[in-house]
Amino acid sequence: MDTQTQRKYVYEPSKTTEPDFPSTSRPKGSPFFAHLITFLILFSLWILLSGKFDLFHLSLGIISCIIITLISGDLLFPESKTKGLIRSWLLFLKYIPWLLYQIILANLHILYLVFHPRMMELIDPEIIKFQSKLKKELSLVTFANSITLTPGTITVYVSVDGNFHVHSIDKKSAEPLPGEMESKVARAFGEQ
Amino acid sequence: MSDLIPFIVAKYNYWIYITLMMIGLYAMIAKNNLVKKIVGMNIFQTAIILFYVSIGAKKGATIPIIEHAHGDAHGAVSHTIEIAHYINPLPHVLMLTAIVVSVATLGVALALAIKVYNRHKTLEEDEIIDQIKGI
Amino acid sequence: MHYIFLYTGLFLCLLMVLSLYRAVFGPTVLDRLIGANAIGSKTVVLLILIGLIYKRVDMFVDIAMAYAMLNFIAVLAASRYFQKKKGLL
Amino acid sequence: MSQHYPALLVIVPLLSAFLISAAGWLNKRLCFPIAVAALSVACFSSVLLLFQVLDEKVVLYKLGGWSPPWGIAYSVDYLNGLVLVVVSVVALLNLIATQRNVEQEFSEKIGAFYTLYILFVTGLLGIVVTGDAFNLYVLLEIASLTGYGLIAMGENRAPLATLNYLYMGTIGASFYLLGIGYLYIVTGSLNMADISAILPSLYHSKTVLAAFVICIVGVWLKMAFFPLHAWLPNAYTYAPSAVSSLIAPLMTKVIIYVMIRLMLTVFTPKYIFSTLNVSDSIVWIAVIAIVMGAILALGQRNLKKMLAYIIVAEVGYMVGGAWLGNRAGMTGAILHIANDALMTLCVFLVVGNIVYKVKGYAFEDLKGLFRKMPFTMGAFVVGAMSIIGVPPTCGFFSKWYLISGAIQAGHYGFMVALLFSSLVNVILFFRVIEISYYEPFENHHGQESHPGKIAEAPLTMLVPLLIVAAGLVVVGVYTGDIVNHIIEFAIPKGIV
Amino acid sequence: MIWQLDLAILTLVVVCAIAAISVKDLLGSAILFGAYSFMMCLLWAIMGAVDVAFTEASVGAGVSTVFFVAAVFRSTRRTKD
Amino acid sequence: METITSIKPLLAVLVSLCVVPLLMSSRSPNVREAWTFVAASAKFLIVASMLPVVFNGFEIVYTVAEVIPGVAIKFRVDALGMLFALVSSSLWIVTSVYSIGYMRGLKEHSQTRYFCFFALALSATIGVAFSANLLTLYLFYEMLSFATYPLVTHHQDEEARSSGRKYLLYIVGTSIGFVLPAMLISYNLSGTLEFSRQGFLAGTGSRGLTGVLLVLIVFGFAKAAIMPFHSWLPAAMVAPTPVSALLHAVAVVKVGVFSVVRVLTGVFGINLLISFDFGPFIIFVASATILVGSFIALSQDNLKRLLAFSTIAQLSYIVLGVGLLSPQGMTGGMVHIAMHAFGKITLFFCAGAIFVATGKRNISEMIGIGRRMPVTMTAFFIASLSITGLPPCGGFISKWYLVLGSLQAHQMPVLFVLLVSSLLNAAYFMPIVYKAFFCTPQEAMFEKGVKEAPAFCVVPLVITALISMVLLFYPQPFFGLADMMVKSITGG
Amino acid sequence: MRMIALIIIVLSGGLLLYATQDFPQWADPASPASLHLSPHYIQKSMEETSVPNLVTAVLADYRGFDTMFETTVIFCAGVACFMLLRISRQTPEDRYYRHISTGVTIHIKDGGKIPDKSKEFERIDTMWTPFDLVIKTVCRFLIPFIQLFALYVIAHGHHSPGGGFQGGVILGASIILLAISHNLRTATKRMNEKLIGLLCVTGVFIYAGTGALCLLIGLNFLDYSALASVLFLDPVSARSFGILIVEIGVGIAVMATMIWIYNNVSSAGKYDEGL
Amino acid sequence: MDIVVTALLVIGLVFFTGGGVGILRLPDFYTRLHPAGKLDTLGSLMMMMGVAVFNLHHFTWGALLTSLKIILIVVFIFLSSPTATHSIVDAGVRAGLVPWTKKERRE
Secondary structure (H helix, E strand, C coil), X not given: CCCCCCCCCCCCCCCCCCCCHHHHCCCCCCHHHHHHHHHHHHXXXXXXXXXXXXXXXXXXXXXXXXXXXXXXXXXXXXXXXXXXXXXXXHHHHHHHHHHHHHXXXXXXXXXXXXXXXXXXXXXXXXXXXXXXXXXXXXXXXXXXXXXXXXXXXXEEEECCCCEEEEEECCHHHHCCCCHHHHHHHHHHCCCC | CCCHHHHHHHHHHHHHHHHHHHHHHHHHHHCCEHHHHHHHHHHHHHHHHHHHHHHHCCCCCECCECCCCCCCCCCCCCCCCCHHHECCCHHHHHHHXXXXXXXXXXXXXXXXXXXXXXXXXXXEHHXXXXXXXXX | CHHHHHHHHHHHHHHHHHHHHHHHHCCCHHHHHHHHHXXXXXXXXXXXXXXXXXXXXXXXXXXXXXXXXXXXXXXXXXXXXXXXXXXXX | CHHHHHHHHHHHHHHHHHHHHHHHHHCHHHHHHHHHHHHHHHHHHHHHHHHHHHHHCCEEEEHHHCCCCCCCEEEECHHHHHHHHHHHHHHHHHHHHCHHHHHHHCCCCHHHHHHHHHHHHHHHHHHHHECEHHHHHHHHHHHHHHHHHHHCCCCCCHHHHHHHHHHHHHHHHHHHHHHHHHHHHHHCCCEHHHXXXXXHHHCCCHHHHHHHHHHHHHHHHHHCCHHHCCCHHHHHHHCCHHHHHHHHHHHHHHHHHHHHHHHHHHCCHHHHHXXXXXXXXXXXXXXXXXXXXHHHHHCCCEHXXXXXXXXXXXXXXXXXXXXXXXXXXXXXXXXXXXXXXHHHHHHHHHXXXXXXXXXXXXXXXXXXXXXXXXXXHHHHXXXXXXXXXXXXXXXXXXXXXXXXXXXXXXXXHHHHHHHHHHHHHHHHHHHHHHHHHHCCCCCCCCCCCCCCCCCCCCHHHHHHHHHHHHHHHHHHHCHHHHHHHHHHHHCCCCCC | CCHHHHHHHHHHHHHHHHHHHHCCCHHHHHHHHHHHHHHHHXXXXXXXXXXXXXXXXXXXXXXXXHHHHHHHHHCCCCCCX | CEEEECCHHHHHHHHHHHHHHHHHHCCCHHHHHHHHXXXXXXXXXXXXXXXXXXXXCEEEEEEEXXXXXXXXXXXXXXXXXXXXXXXXXXXXXXXXXXXXXXXXXXXXXXXXHHHHHHHHHHHHHHHHHHECEHHHHHHHHHHXXXXXXXXXXXXXXXXXXXXXXXHHHHHHHHHHHHHHHHHHHHHHHHCCCECCCCCCCCCCCCHHHHHHHHHHHHHHCHHHCCCCCCCHHXXXXXXXXXXXXXXXXXXXXHHHHHHHHHHHHHHHCHHHHHHHCXXXXXXXXXXXXXXXXXXXXXXXXXXXXXXXXXHHHHHHHHHHXXXXXXXXXXXXXXXXXXXXXXXXXXXXXXXXXXXXXXXXXXXXXXXCHHHHCHHHHHHHHHHHHHHHCCCCCXXXXXXXXXXXXXXXXXXXXXXXXXXHHHHHHHHHHHHHHHHHHCCCCCCCCCXXXXXXXXXXXXXXXXXXXXXXXXXXXXXXXXXXXXHHHHHHHHCC | CHHHHHHHHHHHHHHHHHHHCCCCCCCCCCCHHHHCCHHHHHHHHHHHHCCCEHHHHHHHHHCHHHHHHHHHHHHHHHHHHHHHHCCCCCCCCCEEEEECCCCCEEEECCCCCCCCCCCCEEEECCCCCCCCHHHHHHHHHHHXXXXXXXXXXXXXXXCCCCCHHHHHHHHHHHHHHHHHHCCHHHHHHHXXXXXXXXXXXXXXXXXXXXXXXXXXXXXXXXXXXXXXXXXXXXXXXXXXXXXXXXXXXXXXXXXXXXXXXXXXHHHCCCCXXXX | CHHHHHHHHHHHHHHHHHHHHHHHHCCCHHHHHHHHHHHHHXXXXXXXXXXXXXXXXXXXXXXXXXXXXXXXXXXXXHHHHHHHHHHHHHHHHHHCCCCCCHHHHHC
């Protein structure tokens, strides 16, 4: 890289509000139901991991799950909102196959790029910025990770209010953003 | 050629462990940076662990966890256990301990390095010695 | 089948060399980090393959899982460095 | 309960270290009493254990109920019975004597300090008592890690010195581990007695030779034997006084015990002295160690550093004595472990008292101390006498055996080196004594000074010091009993 | 034991070790050390030492690299050699 | 010879050791001095109570602890030890009294320390006297070296520092460098260190090795001030005079000589020395020291230094006596321990008394002092006669026996040496006495105000002067003890 | 220095290479190491301890004493790091606070203080950076699962690789992950220093205490079969159970120590804001 | 069955190869992250799937659980890999690495 033409990419984290996790994570409403769900999720995971169904190991599992629920249950469901949880999950599951498909496409694209003899001419990296309509933290994160997984794009920066910076490897990858994916994510998290 | 491979295989682990160990030792003696020395120290220790684990390896044996252990409460195993079927567990046990020791040493060494840095604002040994002599 | 796994593993080792090249000669630290991360992801697969070769996959899955988790932590820690300390050097 | 002494010796301090650590978070005042109680129990059981050994020759304790080659066993014979008593007594005395220093220097982290202290002692006791080669490594690491933590709390250059110590110590311990691995690869065993039983058929194996060399070099690194001593002086000098008076007497001595244990029990004396033909050259290295230690000590202008170099020389004494290959030399080496522990404790406790009162230990800080702290300096003189080797202090007798061994082995170089080092010690110590005797007291560190007044250290520091000083003479007078009833049996019959 | 893999990984390990001590940047050294311990973990898995491999995986990847980075974070990355 | 086990020797050693804590704790000088006096008397009484036993031909033995197989810390009271112990313990009483006067008269500092170490030094001296083997002897020898260091350097000034350094270097250096290896080698040769009548080295080593050991031992006990290891002695004269008196005329130097004698007789044995023909060597060394020491003494102006060189010369008489290897020579040498002690201590006392009274140290400043301090100078005169070896003083006896011994041994050069040295003695003592008494009033350097030193100073020196006169007529018990000893070692 | 190092490594490497000549072949089933002690372990441990994982059986039972000290080593390291780095006395220094809803940073000099538990203000330091949304959220989800996995590893040490140490490290790593993805204060609020210290002790104490309990019951130290009389089990199961208890102790101790070391190292003892 | 497994493995290997080559060939840090982040993830997915399928060869409940565990690992990788990629790229931006672009090169 030529030092004379080197220009620093200036990065300015926005000064706007970012709800901080520990101070906002105080549970509102009854935490019991949230804890129960946490416990059930964890316990199912335990069974999956353990593969032993005798009383001893199950009781160990119950104890472990209770411990985890107590010490870090609030990490899983900071808002203690449990309404509509199952529905949103189902929606999310619907989103996954599409995502996988996109991922495979993306990978084939990258694979093509990588093995192309004149790769340097094909690629044209740039950083694009756009504003997302998504509001929820979770959907933003899902969107960001989806972007990272799919065609030639990596989320560089995402702020709470949906300000995205995305690095794309070529023009073709950058075009569809935010596009279809955003709406799919929004649908999965019930924002539309 | 057909003789060479068994010959190499028979001792390759030991040669490599010596190489690694010497790399670590060289770093510990010759490197000037304190954290580099700590890296060297860890390489040195892993080399020894490699040596021990190589001792334990056994041709045609599987990992030292009893298969199909249908032992009842009294621990009586329903079928006899072939010695040749399981890898020698003892070196593994020893090396678990050694790994733990190396982590503990690493923690203390890094704490010390930070302490040195806080005092001298550098991690280069010669610069620190110059500072000490200068005062 | 045994040999397929073995040669797959060997091929993965070969691929590791590529990542290792980046990790060793990467011009910046972050390139090294990419290399290390890539080695890590190959390692997870290799562990499972070794399990298959030993015919004891159930024992190796745990290791692979722990590996996946902790590799993630290490990468996060290394990149977190740059969030707090500005500048590449 | 009597069959559990070997375990209690280690377990009681270990458990109490945890209690102290908890007390450090809950109620700091409990730390010291628990520590004293724990070490008293350890002391008590070590003495009882020694008596048990005198009756039964070897006390074997199977940990976990597994018999030796498979499980870990503690085996206490005459050799470690003696060293155990020394370690626990020295640790206890130092604990009491340095209480004030610790309060002065570590008021914030007293819990952590005593935890590390007791764990250090636990590690040493464990090293001495264990009969398993790998267990020894783990305990060695405990002693080393706690040692690093303790030493690094000293002033200015301590962290750097400790870091160097850590590098060297780790190399040493790893070498030891590697040597044990080499033994394991040819014998398949980790129990010391078991290894030595298997070894005779392997005397000419290259692996055993390498194992021996690696083990010994590792142990030498840890004990700061001459060419490998570079870490020791700084580490001991910059350590806090309460720590240097613990580590200086015990660490190197226990490692020398390990060396002797390796020589006598693991690699049998026959292998060491007959099959290998290296004892002569090692004694020559010891000669160089002694001479260099003495000469380097001459160049120091700082009491602690001078003492540290003297320790380097003393290590040469013991290694040389052990490698002379005859009974007298070995007796001298073993006896010197006990004696050197006591006399080093004595002089380092004096340094502790001086630091407590004067806040310094450079030669300039010592001016006029005879007038200011007559009892402390009196004890210093006794310690100095012992290090010089003046009868009836114990240092003389171990030197006697060492020189006697040198003469019997026809190794006059070693004899000359010992005498030379004695003479240099005279110069070293009398230089210190002159400074503190002739020069008027000067106020260096901004304290109230009353030049004429006696300002002794508090009684809790003084009494243990005087006990140690008296102990030097008492042990000296009873050397004959120690040798006849303990050390005589500690050395295998094979060594003539 | 799987000697083919063993040979391959052993060779890589040496490269990694040499790189880790010769990189002129402590953070890079820490990262390479992490990679080194990945390979060590593999090596032990290859030799059938599952528990050791597990320990190395958890320690090498999760803890010691993090410690290294933390220490470098609290001191400096600069190194002359 | 029969032996009796008794704790008395140990008591004799310990009595002054026990008094040290008492001394340290007592604040008032009176109490302190009283304790010193009590201890001194007790010690003398204990020693004296053993005298009849020894005269009856018994040996008193007491073993404290066996420190090394075959070697114990052990006391044995035989004739030679008794002789030496008697001299030193009796002189401690006198010196204590004198110290009181001297120290108080000069208002010295740190008197507590002074008396403590004095007591320690005496313990060590008695210990040397009663030691039954070389190890015990060495132990107390070293103890004495270190106990006297604070006494030598009592003034804590630059001069004291340098001479203290010299003192230690010579004494400790030789004992560690020479005696210790010699002791170890002989232990390894013979397996024992016990003094025996024939010498335990007899028949164990070659002539060369024995010769090396002999050299190591003769020069190793540097307290005996045999040249060339003598120069600590003049340097040590910076000490307060009672110290010089007791320690450098009696305890320290005599311990050195005593050790040499003890080793020559008890370790090597007379027969061995004769058969290997080592006598001439000892005689040569001793004679050289005598002559050179006397010549140097001639040129001294400082009185104490003069006395120091005189001591160097006189000590070698004792070695010479033993080196003659003839019974009468040996008797003479041993008796000389006592005779010289009484004479020399008087001289030192006198020098101290002069210093207390006038503050003068140099001979050239003492002209006419006899007029002002007649008692002191009379005593000085008597003592100098004794040292020169003239009647009516005790010194005559020892010198007479030396002459007889040299005749017996057919060593004519020794006669010559003795003659010359006597002349020299007279040459350096007599002018002092002459100038002190016989000078014109114009030459006299003292005002009327100068008088005798305090009674605490004068009485002891009078006593010792009288004793040294009495010894000519009643040389018992010293002569008897020496005789017994010689008979026992020569098997006569 | 470089020359010396080269000489040393050539010498020692030469020695080691020389010694390899006499080594048994790699992975030789007939090597002494595989024939002397290990057959007993392989054949007997299942019936003596009823633990299929031989490594766990040997680690926690046959050589349980080693493992106890191994845990102690970790504990030592924790205490040593604490001792070395912790700066306990907080001098009144500049403090930075951040108003959470507006993001305004307040700098307070000379010891002025806003309570740490304020709802509106949050204490930060000069190195503060805003949380990365993606990392934060993903880690929040992952941590409970990592912890569960860790506990699974501890609990299943008998049957599959793993055990107290590995589980403890992973458990510790999960808290470290929390500290990395959020900040150190978040982690220390969840698990404060005193709790860590006490957990550390508790873990080791469980181990050594189990051993001591065996001794008090009347058998040798760490002889878990003594627990049979307390737990109403047969000796073999008691051994298995004892191993589990011990593993839990190891897990707790290792977890706490790892967090402790990380906290101290990453904040250089100030406990303000870590990596 | 074996064919499916082999195919999955080979496809995974192809992706991995792409990742490796991409890491080597691409010009700068940001672009290298694309293959590293994506191809490796998909490669592991494929290979893990292959292994999971192979594991069900001899169907037992235990084998099923193992396969599920393998899939759990895949899920985990899918969660963590983009996050790791994101954090690395974020680090690169904060460290001030200039992204390589074609325009700059032409100028």
